[in-house]
Amino acid sequence: MSQTFTITGRLASIHKKMDITDANGDVAYTVAAKAASIHHTTYVTNAKTGEQIAEINAKVVSLHHIYYVDMADGAHFQLSTELFHLKDIKDIPELGMQLRGNIMDFNFTVVDAATDEELARGHRRLASLHRIYDLEILDERKVDELVCIFVVLKRMIDIRKGEEMASTY
Secondary structure, three states, X not given: OOEEEEEEEOOOOOOOOEEEEEOOOOEEEEEEEOOOOOOOOEEEEEOOOOOEEXXXXXXXXXXXXXXXXXXXXXXXXXXXXXXXXXXXXXXXXXXXXXXEEEOOOOEEEEEEOOOOOEEEEEEEOOOOOOOOEEEEEOOHHHXXXXXXXXXXXXXXXXXXXXXXXXXXX
């Protein structure tokens, strides 16, 4: 059985807060960043239990945006924009997963690298004023890791879009 989540950002939030809601519209996860942090520290919390499930930190000096994710269960992985182009395949060896699809447009799947089994799908709603993203988690055993992957990707996309806007002026 799959779970569907929606990521929405809060407008005008100094802490870059996001809510991740479930199919019923209930907040399942909250995401908040420190207002002033050299590492752009972001916390992902299970809204129902109040437990922090992950801390995400950006590498301070890097040509490519690199994020380190430390899960509460002890798992660690990293994601970077190093290979993000139009059509991507990006490995996450620490989790045995692979991202496939158009990552910068938030239209992709996550698969088990060993079996090719589809674990999750992500896409951006096109008819949305506030950039709303939908996540379909197909493997509920990995829901926390998959949610964190999507959070990092959304951060990277927002940063890339901001850089593109800044370079056009």
